[in-house]
Amino acid sequence: MTDAPDLLIRAADLSAAGRPGRGDLLVRGGRLVAVGADAAEEARAGAEVLDADGLVALPGLVDLHTHLREPGREDAETVFTGTRAAAAGGYTCVHAMANTTPVVDTASVVDQVWELGREAGWVDVRPVGAVTEGLEGRHLSAMGAMARSRARVRVFSDDGRCVSDPVVMRRALEYVKAFDGVVAQHAQDPLLTDGAQMNESALSGELGLAGWPAVAEEAVIARDILLAKHVGSRLHICHVSTAGSVDLIRWGKAQGVDVTAEVTPHHLLLTEDLASTYDPIYKVNPPLRTAEDVEAVRAGLADGTIDAVATDHAPHPLEDKDCEWQAGAFGMIGLETALSVVIRTMVEPGLLAWADVARVMSTTPARIGRVEGLGRGLTAGAPADVALVDPAARTPAGEAPRWSRSSNTPYEGMELPGRVWHTIHRGERTVVEGAPVPREERR
Structure with a gap:
């Protein structure tokens, strides 16, 4: 070099x-x-x-929320193909989520994912450790060992599932303080969303799809902000999707709680109306919300209440999306299109300047993830x-992302x-x- x-x-x-x-x-x-x-x-x-x-x-983009699927679901994505797509989207560092098979809940699996990233060589891969063993929500994972691993894990999440037990969540928040870690919560009350298929609204009733109420997200965020305040720990909220969630995070920050939050590109642009197609390409967790919610999360990103844009890149093979809505998997890919969506929703309307884009897509995500050496932007x-x-x-209408192994993009066309x-x-x-x-x- x-x-x-x-x-x-x-x-x-x-x-x-x-x-x-x-x-x-x-x-x-x-x-x-x-x-x-x-x-x-x-x-x-x-x-x-x-x-x-x-x-x-721009400084190389940093994603706090990427599903690379390896190990276990290499039919959907691998570390090589996912990080190749990330590089094509302007990313130089991604955080690989823990809901793989096996789950990233031990130092040995952490090191496996980290080494796969080094071998691929497209971007830095920072494994995210599971909060609980097997993502089961009962017993804390080997967080200390993962923090001491070669990858030096600092972000822990059961993403895909909520840490719904308040006692377990409190213990996790207390534990990560020892190594300046952060718990990234997937805010979804499982009892309020059992069988849910889309945002709960008049439209869900018309379509005959089980509703996913906003309060299922907001109740968990409110509880966890209070827990983080009580124990004096860092808390990160994944994929914020409702106006009420933005208000709660704004309140938490005003109280001095060390809470950060992310929003996905698809929640900045798309609305629940797309469920009317019954095309599961638009089925995602949390679900697409109302136009009012989209406006609120844009405003929250603009005013700093929401700290970062994270892709929640969730690849699926064709058979998991080319089916009826109820049988379809939740999730969308987004690494190759994230910056374009931010330009469309935030830069072109004048809500963010380019320096702000660098902040929400690079320097702040690096700081939240405690990525050593990154977060300094374009400085000597x-x-x-x-x-x-x-x-x-302009990306021609109809052009699909090219470099991910999966093609479940909501933006084709x-x-x-x-x-x-x-x-x-x-x-x-x-x-x-x-x-x-x-x-x-x-x-």
Whole structure:
């Protein structure tokens, strides 16, 4: 890496780095060594030049919530294919959720996932440890051993299931304090959502689909904010989807509780009306909500109540989605389209500037996940993790994501703004002109 020639990124839009107008970035030895007007002057002879005129430079995106399915469901996704899709979407680090087979509830499985990520080489893979053994909600997992593993796990979640027992949740919150960890809660009261298929509303009654009430999410969030306040621990709320949830998180922060939250791209754009198609491509957990809820989560992301955008990339093989609604699996893929959806829902309406996009999709997720070395943005000395995006590009209607093993995207047929043309991870270009570059061909 250190013997490679300098990489000089010329004339990129550096507004995400707090610098108005265009400027240069100099990459050397896997790090950014200069940002701005003096970068070209510091480049050594023989530097490789990448023309970024018309492209916005963002720090490599960090996803707090990715389902890579391996081990156990390699028919849907693998660490290799999932991280390849992540790189194509501008990501340089993903947190791999624990609901695999076997569950990531021991240091040995953590190390397996971490090593698969190193072998794939597209992005950094940070395994998320399960809160409870087997995601069963009864006994705490080996969180201490996972925290001491090579992957140094700091995020713990039973995502896909809620830690519904308040005693277990309290113990988990207390335990992670020892190593500055965070419990990421899937807020879903299981008793209030037994058999639920879509958002509970007049529409669910009309469609004859069992309703999923907003209070099932909000009640768990309220309880856990109070528990986190009581024990003085960090709490993270996964995939916030209702207006009431945003209000509760805003209240918790006002009380001084160390609570953070994420929203998915699909909850920023799509509404429950799509359930009228009975196409399970739109079936997701938590469900798509009302237009009023979409407006509320956008406002919450804009004002900082919601801290991050996380994909909840949930790949499924064709047979799990090409079926009737009730039999369909919950989940959507999103790594390749997340940034485009954020541009459409938040940047183009003026709710977020590019510096805000860098905050909610890179620096803050890195901070929440305690990802060592990341979270510094586009600054000299930071790892050379960069995504170069063409905001004027438009994805042709009908074009599906190309690099995930699964194809269960809700956006096929939509024209979305923005396209990632280059992703640079630790100084190596993993994506060039939108296509992932095999390791043996990289520089």
